[in-house]
Amino acid sequence: EIVLTQSPATLSLSPGERATLSCRASQSVSSYLAWYQQKRGQAPRLLIYDASKRATGIPARFSGSGSGTDFTLTISSLEPEDLAVYYCQQRSNWPWTFGQGTKVEIK
Amino acid sequence: QVQLVQSGGEVKKPGASVKVSCKASGYTFTTYGISWVRQAPGQGLEWMGWISPYSGNTNYAQKLQGRVTMTTDTSTSTAYMELRSLRSDDTAVYYCARIGGSGWLDYWGQGTLVTVSS
Numbered sequence: 001e002i003v004l005t006q007s008p009a010t011l012s013l014s015p016g017e018r019a020t021l022s023c024r025a026s027q028s029v030s031s032y033l034a035w036y037q038q039k040r041g042q043a044p045r046l047l048i049y050d051a052s053k054r055a056t057g058i059p060a061r062f063s064g065s066g067s068g069t070d071f072t073l074t075i076s077s078l079e080p081e082d083l084a085v086y087y088c089q090q091r092s093n094w095p096w097t098f099g100q101g102t103k104v105e106i107k
Numbered sequence: 108q109v110q111l112v113q114s115g116g117e118v119k120k121p122g123a124s125v126k127v128s129c130k131a132s133g134y135t136f137t138t139y140g141i142s143w144v145r146q147a148p149g150q151g152l153e154w155m156g157w158i159s160p161y162s163g164n165t166n167y168a169q170k171l172q173g174r175v176t177m178t179t180d181t182s183t184s185t186a187y188m189e190l191r192s193l194r195s196d197d198t199a200v201y202y203c204a205r206i207g208g209s210g211w212l213d214y215w216g217q218g219t220l221v222t223v224s225s
Contacts, residue, residue, distance in 0.1 A: 001169075034211045036152075043202055043215035044144075044152065055213065087152055091210060095168045096142070098152040 004099035012105040019075040023088035028068045032092040035073045039084045109133040111216035126189040129203030136184035137161040140206035143188045145199040193223045
C-alpha cells in the first residue's frame with residue numbers, strides 16, 4: 001500500500017503567517033492527492049483535490065501544489081479558524097490511504 | 108443540500124457485531140459511491156472501503172477483509188457498514204462519506220462512535 005508521510009507533525013504559527021504543510025508518498029500517485037481539514041470534534045472537510053484544485057467554498061488562502069511523490073498545502077495568511085489537523089489522502093491505488101496528519105496551532 | 112446522517116453511538120462487547128447506517132439526501136443516491144472511514148480516539152483517519160450504490164460493487168481494506176460488509180438500500184438511500192468479531196481496537200468514530208463527481212470524499216456524515224468494551 002502507498003504510505004503518505006506528512007511533516008511537520010505540529011506547526012505553531014501566528015495569525016497572518018504563511019503555513020506550509022508537506023505530504024510525501026512512498027510511490028508516485030500522479031495528481032491523485034487531496035487535502036482535508038478536521039477541526040476538533042468535527043468530520044473532515046475536503047479542501048483541495050487533484051493536488052491543486054480548491055473544493056467548493058474553500059477560501060483562496062488555501063492552495064495545493066505538487067505531483068508524483070511530493071505535495072504541499074499552503075495557507076497563505078493564517079486565520080484563527082484555521083486551527084485544525086490537516087490530512088492528505090491518495091486515491092491512485094487501492095487501498096486509499098491517509099497521511100498521519102499535521103496539527104496547525106495558532107500562537 | 109447534500110446530507111449524510113448516521114445512526115447513533117453503540118457500545119458492544121468483544122466478539123459482537125455492529126451495523127452503522129448512513130442515510131443520504133439531497134442528491135441521487137445511485138450516482139455516487141459511499142466510502143467508510145474510521146478514526147480511533149486521538150488517532151488519524153483510516154480508510155475502510157467503498158461501495159457503489161449503483162452496482163453494489165465493493166472494495167475493502169485488506170486488514171478488514173472477512174470482518175466488514177458494506178451494503179446499500181437504494182429504496183431508502185441508506186448505506187450500511189457492518190463490522191463483525193469486534194475487538195477493543197475497533198473502538199473508533201466511524202464516518203461515511205460521499206465520493207463526489209471529482210472522485211474525492213466531498214460530503215461526510217457526522218460520525219458514529221462505536222465503543223468495544225467488556
